[in-house]
Amino acid sequence: MKSKIYTKTLLAIMACYALWSCEEFLDVEAPNHKIVSETVFNNDETAISTMTGIYNELFRASYAGGGRETSIHVLAGLAADELKNLNPNNLNLLEFEENTIQPNNSRNLSIWSSTYNIIYMTNSILEGITISESLTKEVKSNLEGEAKFIRAFTYFYLVNLYGEVPLILTTDYNENSLASANSTDEIYDQITQDLTKAIDLLKVTYREDDRTHINKSAAEALLARVHLFLGNWVEAERLSSNVIAQTDTYELKDDLNQVFLANSKEAIWQISPIGGSGGILTYTNEGTTFIFHPVLASLTKVALTTEIVETFEEQDKRLLNWVGYHEDTDNYYPFKYKDRSSMGNITEYSMVLRLAEQYLIRAEARLMQNNLEGAISDLDKIRARAGLELISNTDPNIRKDELSMLIWEEKRKEFFTEWGHRWLNLKRTERALSVLSEKTSGWDSMDVLFPIPAEELMKNPNLNQNPGY
Known part of the structure; x- marks a missing residue:
């Protein structure tokens, strides 16, 4: 009982301090939680419980939130061409739908604040296990891998939604309070480092056989996506192939109504309500x-x-x-x-990460390496599950540019309203202007980035607003 009390205390302090660090940008004194932290990371049970607390917090976090109104699912779906706002008086959502997001939009602020809250919590975990001399090597390795994965995952969305943002890697009050934005290259470098380290540290199996925990394949799956976004086709193919090869653990579900069930075999990582x-x-x-x-x-x-x-x-x-x-x-x-x-x-x-994405990542990576036969094979896996004709039968000699469009369209249909896939892929493939200018008369090329929240600019003079806002 005592260990649970300590864990809850630390999580509460982490959550409060994280809120200060984002919404007040650390303009108050940091709380003294050293004693509590040392106690929590004094044994395996309480340390694991603290990590579980971060998983639970992801369900409540605005940017993740399992698809609530404040989530990337909804807001990026509106910004793209997946969702429409049903209430014309809801200006917060209307601005996302019309790609006219104002810096004082409260939904935009909730994305920013909640992402940095989670990042602070992962940094707290990493610092706690670093100074701990009591944790077993196995638990220490897994917790470090899980925390670095979640930090990388969160920064992946920050850099894709906002571009240059502060790269916060500590819980240091003074260091974080006036942090300047880092370049996108620096942020991607840190994401890659975190995920590479996570792959080395994590097990192939899931803790307690529950896919709400991070394992090695989850880190490989996310890093495959990162390398796809960076245009590193060889690495994207290698990593997605590693995940696809785990056939005892993962499979495409023939019954589409089973895909999103708890611990579905298609799931690589999920969040429990x-x-x-x-x-x-x-x-x-x-x-x-x-x-x-x-x-x-x-x-x-x-x-x-x-x-x-x-x-x-x-x-x-x-x-x-x-x-x-x-x-x-x-x-x-x-x-x-x-x-x-x-x-x-x-x-x-x-659902956060699932196997279908790995097939489409590999299809695109193979295509960009001129392996059209391999790309068609992966694409047909998804089309066959959807009950569609196979490209290998209908158009085996398809041109590269035509196949590229088919892969992108398949991603659109497979991942609609899931974690902003459509929005991010339109930007990544430089099709946002051509596609979204037809949806919104006022579309501007600078709308591909969300504005830095006005409240953050007021608190931190070292932050600069994104162009066009």
Whole structure:
């Protein structure tokens, strides 16, 4: 009991201090938590519990949040062409939909603040295990790998949403309070270092056989994506191949309604609603955000755009299984998650990384190395699962540029409303202008970056606003 009290105390201090470090940018004195920290990292059980606390916090964190209104799922979906705002009076969402985000937008601030909260917590873990002389080597290695993965994961979204941002690697009050932004190259270097180290430290197996914990394959999967974004095709192919090769652990689920179940074999990393909600509510935020309320439809704030629905062929199983229709409002909605409001009956976890992405990462990496046959093979894995004709049968001699477009479109249909895939890929492939200028008359090329929150600029004079804001 005592160890749990210490762990909860440390997590509370970490959370409060993290909030100060972001929303007040450390303009107050740092709390003295040295004694509590030393106690928590004095044995394996309490140290592991502290890491579990960060996983739970990810369910509550605005930027992750399992798909709630403040999440990247929703906000990046609006910024791209996946989601539409159903309430014209909700200016926070309307600005994302129209790509006119103002620096004082509260939803934009919530992304920024919550990401740095999580980064502070991971830094606290890393510092705690570094000074600990009591943890076993195995636990110490795994905790370091998990913390570095989550830090890298969070910075991946920060750098892709905002560009140059402060690279905070300590919990030092004075150092962080006036941190300047680092270049995108520096941030990507740190992401790569963290993930490479995590791969070396982590086990192939999941702790407690639960995919809400990070393992080696999760780190390889994210690093494969990072190398794809950096144009390092050989590394992207190698790492995605490593994950795909783990056939005893991962597989594409033929039944699309099983993909997002808790501990699905397609899942590489998931977030559970149980710890984040205190164990009472057992539905994901994706479920309650996207599925229309059965009585008060006006409580549902977003729906799928006509454009995304019309990209699917009629026989596409993803259209049939992952897209719902609300007759009263004549709106389509994401239906990947089926549980909107259960209590005490966990069936689904929020999906973060899954195997299908690794096939499409490898397809693109192979294509860019002129291995069209290999790219077609990977693409056809996803098309076959969706019930579509195989490219190897219909167009085996397809041109490289045509195949590239097919891979991008397959990513659009496979990952709609999942972690901003569409938004990030439009930017990465330099198609944001051509695609989104048709959606928004006021589109500007500088809209590919979100604004640095005005509140942060006021607190830290060393931060500069992104161009165009």
